[in-house]
Amino acid sequence: MSNSETKFGDYGGQYVPEALMPAIEELTDAYERYVLDNEDGFVDEFRNRLRDFGGRPTPLGRADQLSERYGHEIYLKREDLVHGGAHKLNNALGQVLLAKYMGKERIIAETGAGQHGTATAMAAAHLDVPCEIYMGRRDINRQRPNVFRMRINGAEVNPVDVGRGTLKEAISETMRDWATTVETTHYVIGSVVGPAPFPAMVRDFQSVISEEAREQAIERTGGLPGTVVACAGGGSNTMGAFAEFVDDEGVDLIAVEAGGSALDVDEERGVAPNSASLSIGEEGVLHGARTKLLQDGHGQIMESHSISSGLDYSGVGPELAHLVDVGRVTPATVGDDAALEAFHRLSTDEGIIPALETAHAFGFLEEALGGDDATKLAEPIVVNVSGRGDKDLEAVIEETEARELPNAPTMEVFE
Amino acid sequence: MSSSDRDDPAKRASGLEAAFDEPAFVPYLAAGDPDFESSLEYVEALARGGADVIELGLPFSEPIAEGPTIQRAVARALSSGMTPERYFEFCERLDVDVPLVCMTYYNLIYQYGDEPVRSFVERAAAVGIEGFVVPDLPAEEADLLREACDEFGLDLIFIVAPTTRGERLERIMAQVSGYVYVQARLGVTGARETVSDHTAESLQRIAERGGSAATDVPKAVGFGISSGEQAAAVVEAGADGVIVGSALVDIVAEGDETGRPTDAVAADLEAMARELKEGALAGGQRRPRPERT
Ligand SMILES: Cc1ncc(COP(=O)(O)O)c(C=O)c1O
Numbered sequence: 001m002s003n004s005e006t007k008f009g010d011y012g013g014q015y016v017p018e019a020l021m022p023a024i025e026e027l028t029d030a031y032e033r034y035v036l037d038n039e040d041g042f043v044d045e046f047r048n049r050l051r052d053f054g055g056r057p058t059p060l061g062r063a064d065q066l067s068e069r070y071g072h073e074i075y076l077k078r079e080d081l082v083h084g085g086a087h088k089l090n091n092a093l094g095q096v097l098l099a100k101y102m103g104k105e106r107i108i109a110e111t112g113a114g115q116h117g118t119a120t121a122m123a124a125a126h127l128d129v130p131c132e133i134y135m136g137r138r139d140i141n142r143q144r145p146n147v148f149r150m151r152i153n154g155a156e157v158n159p160v161d162v163g164r165g166t167l168k169e170a171i172s173e174t175m176r177d178w179a180t181t182v183e184t185t186h187y188v189i190g191s192v193v194g195p196a197p198f199p200a201m202v203r204d205f206q207s208v209i210s211e212e213a214r215e216q217a218i219e220r221t222g223g224l225p226g227t228v229v230a231c232a233g234g235g236s237n238t239m240g241a242f243a244e245f246v247d248d249e250g251v252d253l254i255a256v257e258a259g260g261s262a263l264d265v266d267e268e269r270g271v272a273p274n275s276a277s278l279s280i281g282e283e284g285v286l287h288g289a290r291t292k293l294l295q296d297g298h299g300q301i302m303e304s305h306s307i308s309s310g311l312d313y314s315g316v317g318p319e320l321a322h323l324v325d326v327g328r329v330t331p332a333t334v335g336d337d338a339a340l341e342a343f344h345r346l347s348t349d350e351g352i353i354p355a356l357e358t359a360h361a362f363g364f365l366e367e368a369l370g371g372d373d374a375t376k377l378a379e380p381i382v383v384n385v386s387g388r389g390d391k392d393l394e395a396v397i398e399e400t401e402a403r404e405l406p407n408a409p410t411m412e413v414f415e
Numbered sequence: 416m417s418s419s420d421r422d423d424p425a426k427r428a429s430g431l432e433a434a435f436d437e438p439a440f441v442p443y444l445a446a447g448d449p450d451f452e453s454s455l456e457y458v459e460a461l462a463r464g465g466a467d468v469i470e471l472g473l474p475f476s477e478p479i480a481e482g483p484t485i486q487r488a489v490a491r492a493l494s495s496g497m498t499p500e501r502y503f504e505f506c507e508r509l510d511v512d513v514p515l516v517c518m519t520y521y522n523l524i525y526q527y528g529d530e531p532v533r534s535f536v537e538r539a540a541a542v543g544i545e546g547f548v549v550p551d552l553p554a555e556e557a558d559l560l561r562e563a564c565d566e567f568g569l570d571l572i573f574i575v576a577p578t579t580r581g582e583r584l585e586r587i588m589a590q591v592s593g594y595v596y597v598q599a600r601l602g603v604t605g606a607r608e609t610v611s612d613h614t615a616e617s618l619q620r621i622a623e624r625g626g627s628a629a630t631d632v633p634k635a636v637g638f639g640i641s642s643g644e645q646a647a648a649v650v651e652a653g654a655d656g657v658i659v660g661s662a663l664v665d666i667v668a669e670g671d672e673t674g675r676p677t678d679a680v681a682a683d684l685e686a687m688a689r690e691l692k693e694g695a696l697a698g699g700q701r702r703p704r705p706e707r708t
Contacts (some may be wrong), residue, residue, distance in 0.1 A: 013556055015521055017480045019576035022583060083653045162486060168477070175479045180602035182578060191552055270476070285522040285551070286477060298498050299526030300476040 004032055006196035011033030013087030014195040016175070016288045023182040029180070030102045031197045035204055042101055046094055050208065053126055054085045054093060056104055058209075060216035060382065062339035065349040066362075073380035077213045079237065079387065086355065086387030087209060087237040088119035092188055094205035097124040098301035100188035106181065107131040109188040110174040112167035112233070113310030113357065114140055114146025115387055116190030131155040134174045136165035136338035139309045146391050164303045167233075167313045171287050172247075191234025199317050200292060203219070206240025213382055214244045226254040226378025230386065231360040232278065233310050235317035237386035246328060252378050255320060256364040258306030260331035267296050275304040277316040278324050286314065292321040298411070306393070307336035307399060308356035315321035334363035340399055342366055344387065345409045354396065355387035429544050430514055431468060431570045431593035435633035438699035439467035440646070440692040441594075441654030442663050443518060443637075444645075445488040446471050446505045446652050447497030449671040453680070454492070455508055457667060459682075460681040462511035464688025469511065470548060470658065473502045473519035481597030482548035487668060499535070506542040516546040516572065516593070524549065528643045529694040536563035539653065546570030552588045561590060574598050575621060588625040591632055595621065596658065599638040599649070606661040607639035611694040615652040643694030650698025657695050663687060 008011055012359040014024060021302040036040035058081045063074045067081040079087035096107055108125045109131070111117030117133040124131035133150050137159050140147055150157050164376070171193075178187040178247065192199045192206070210228075217225050230241040237311045245251040260274030272294040274280075281292035288300055294302040294314040323329040342362035347353045361383050368375050389396065400408045443459045447454050461469060474497050479488065497505075498667065506515060506639055524547075528534025539547075546569055552560065554573060563622040564571045575584065584613025588595070599614050600607075614636055622629050636649045637658025646657040663684060670680035 014553060015551045015556055016553065017550050017576070018574045018587070019578055020576040021555070022576075022580065026584075039678070041669045048423070139559070154608060162490075163476075171476050172479045179480065180600065245555050285520075285525060288551075293522075295526070298500075299522040300493070301522075379498075 004036065005029055005200045008199070008319040008322035010283070010324045011290050012196055012199060013290050014288060015285050016195045019112065019179045020182060023094045023178070026102070028197045029166050030098060031201045034098055035201060036102050040101065042097070046097055049093055049097065051089065053083060054089050055081065056208065057212045058082055059399055060213055060220060063350050066365065069349070070365060072369060072377060073221070075211060075217065075225070075367070075382045077241065077382055077384045079209060080352065080354065080358070080385045083113070084119045084122050085390060086115040087206060087240060088116045088125065088190065088387070090240065091190070091202050091236060092116065092119035092123040092204040092206055092250050095186065095188040096120065096127050096129060099188070100127055100129065102186065104184060104186040105129070106184055106185040107188055108134070108174055108177050108181070110167065110170035110190060111256065112170065112312060113355070114143040114391060115310060115355070117155070117157070118149045118153070118393065120188050121150040121153035122202065125153045125157065130272055132158060132177070134158050134160050134170045134172045134177070136160045137168070138160055138165035138168065139167070142395050143309055143391055144394060166304070166309065168304070175287070180286065190313040191236040192319060193234040193238045193287060193289060193315060194227070199289065201321050202236050203239040203243055203319060206236050207243035209237070209240035209384065210242060210244035213241065217380070217382060221380050224248055225382040226252055226334070227254060227381045228384070229254045229256060229361050229364060229381060230384040231256045231311060231357050232313070232316065232320060233258070233275065233313050233357060235320040237384055239317060239320060240412065241384040242329065246323070250388035253323070253329045254332055254364065255324070255329050256334055256360045258308060258334050258339070258360055259335035260305040261336055263333060265294065265302060270300060270302050271305070272302045272314070273305045274333065275311050275313055276333045277314060278321065279333050281316070289318045291315050300317045300355045306365065307339060307395070308360070310357040311360065332364050334360045337403060338363040338367060340396070340403065341398060341405050341407060344405065348409070352385065353389040354385055355391045358386045399411045426520060431516070432633055434467040434514055435594060435635070435655040437707055438650045438695040439515065439633070439635065440465055440468060440688065440695050441468045441635050441656050441658045442466050442688060443470040443658065443660030444663060444667065445492045446502050447474065447492035447495050448488045448664070448667055449491040450495040451497070451501065452506065455676045456506065456677055456681045457684050457694040459511055460510055460540060460685040461663070461688045462513045464685040465692030466513050466688055467656065468514050468516055470516045470518045470660070471506070473499060473517055473518035473523060474683040475523055478520065482603040482661065484606065484664050484668065485604050488664045491671065499523055501588060503542045506544060516548055517544045521549050521552045528673040532559045533563045533566070536560070536567050536569060540567040540569055540577040544569065546597060548572045548574070551575065556589050557590065566599060571593065572596050575617065577601050579583055581624065582583055584620065584624045585626060588621070588628040591685050594635045594656065595632040595638045597621065597634050597654065599636050599640070602638070604638060604661055606641035606665060612648055614654070646691045646694030647698035647701065650695050651701045653702070657691065659691055
């Protein structure tokens with residue numbers, strides 16, 4: 001029998017209320033049996049459903065305009081083409097299916113951008129399990145289309161009003177629901193965060209991204225990529241895009257966090273105007289795991305900020321934090337303005353409207369390769385297009401109007 | 416303490432167990448709610464009303480085990496400027512002769528001072544705290560804190576949930592000292608109208624699977640208790656004490672919202688404390704209670 005990882009260096013662990021521990025033991029057992037050991041053909045069913053329902057495999061396509069612009073061979077791993085429009089379904093489908101194998105009767109999940117909530121609602125409808133989603137009030141307001149998609153798929157959406165009303169509060173509230181309903185309910189956590197076995201299990205469900213990309217790169221380019229770039233909020237698309245390359249030491253792995261409006265922090269107000277926990281965070285314990293966090297000198301968790309709800313989180317997955325500490329993954333940050341600019345560039349140059357989260361990965365390309373003092377990245381470069389941007393259009397219109405961007409089309413409304 | 420004593424849970428305890436010689440009332444308030452000075456008066460009022468142990472909350476920004484009532488208390492205390500250092504000052508200023516237990520989340524214990532966990536426990540011991548309840552620290556992750564508590568002679572209280580069974584229960588009972596926090600129902604903290612019927616069942620399970628600690632370490636039941644009658648019922652069902660938080664925090668919250676004078680709120684807290692303590696004692700009379708040794 002395979003054993004699951006609970007710690008990544010000093011990170012990870014299981015810092016949760018006792019009421020949840022028996023469920024976490026039960027989940028660990030189910031993860032080891034079904035996911036790691038393919039008991040009852042779980043993995044086969046998961047793969048089949050990813051294909052038939054999820055639309056996998058997704059293509060790896062060359063970005064012609066960007067390759068020319070930057071003088072580097074650039075390929076795009078198209079997770080925006082997964083059913084629902086983001087990588088999130090890979091994990092949601094895996095966990096909802098696992099919940100069914102475990103005999104759970106109800107699904108709950110948190111969501112930030114609404115992409116994980118949407119993916120979970122779709123998977124729950126597909127597999128016929130009742131589903132409730134917790135979402136911060138602020139995120140509900142900036143990701144309205146996803147709220148309706150969840151409802152239309154039959155999920156109940158519960159607004160979370162405490163704190164700033166973003167992902168951090170939504171996770172806390174979902175944990176509270178779980179502590180109450182744990183005997184019948186599975187919590188489908190939306191990223192590689194939380195107590196073990198979630199970080200390893202979510203990574204395993206997402207690693208289909210790098211499994212495909214690795215093969216596709218070899219087929220298309222005759223070898224491994226030189227660099228893989230992915231945005232990082234909690235880090236699930238990131239770990240998914242990196243997992244199969246971690247042992248390929250020649251492949252550079254770059255995790256792009258939200259630099260928000262500035263990289264400093266306001267200790268006094270307990271606010272960080274960014275979500276750069278890998279780059280400027282300190283070790284601490286939040287939501288079940290020891291990891292890198294945005295926190296003040298006392299250990300109170302700071303409010304984060306990003307133009308993209310899906311990156312707007314004070315923590316990050318423990319395995320990613322560990323890979324950064326040991327030097328295997330390089331963190332980078334891209335601010336709100338650069339991300340929005342990159343959003344428009346990918347849309348106009350490549351005909352792909354990316355999620356604002358994803359746009360950060362492209363903002364990194366511009367910052368690394370676009371200027372006069374351009375560095376060189378190892379080629380070919382694979383960028384993980386974690387999701388499409390339809391959900392962000394309202395926010396993009398508003399944020400674009402509020403700025404002077406060099407490359408944005410007019411957002412004026414026709415009379 | 417010799418190392419063999421340390422491995423023997425029954426010999427770990429400091430003064431907390433003695434607080435349960437008769438059915439005990441263990442109130443919770445968040446330190447600094449709604450402000451430092453009022454909060455001192457409120458905690459002292461609970462002691463006057465008959466508290467046997469006081470669980471004093473050090474507010475953390477992500478209280479994942481708390482319901483809305485205590486979440487709001489924590490937010491009020493944080494916005495009034497409560498920090499770990501102010502909390503220790505608060506403990507020093509408190510004029511009570513009741514043992515204090517620090518109830519907080521692990522990250523604050525971990526971040527304090529130069530030596531993770533040890534610095535915090537050392538400082539807590541210096542201000543007279545006698546034990547810890549840490550809701551996001553299950554037995555699996557508690558080695559560092561257990562070590563520091565043993566070093567400074569403090570108790571480490573663990574929560575036993577309705578879902579805690581079999582081997583888990585045995586492992587927890589082998590590590591616990593001071594008292595066992597028996598969580599009466601699944602879910603988060605918050606006052607309820609009725610007492611959970613899991614209580615008797617949970618106490619029974621602990622008696623059966625808890626080893627020697629099950630008879631040696633007092634069992635205090637909490638989550639949802641809000642009246643003297645409920646306190647009586649819980650003690651009658653076999654508890655050595657009752658833990659009450661949200662029902663008391665409600666009084667603080669209402670006082671804050673309606674702008675009542677501090678001493679009026681303190682008087683209400685004292686009266687409520689008296690009702691709960693008397694309830695616990697009455698519950699004790701209603702059952703044939705074997706002497707604890
Ligand atoms: C499209 C997209 N990309 C990235 C993320 C960030 O999540 P993670 O870091 O777990 O991949 C989100 C989260 O909502 C998302 O919707």
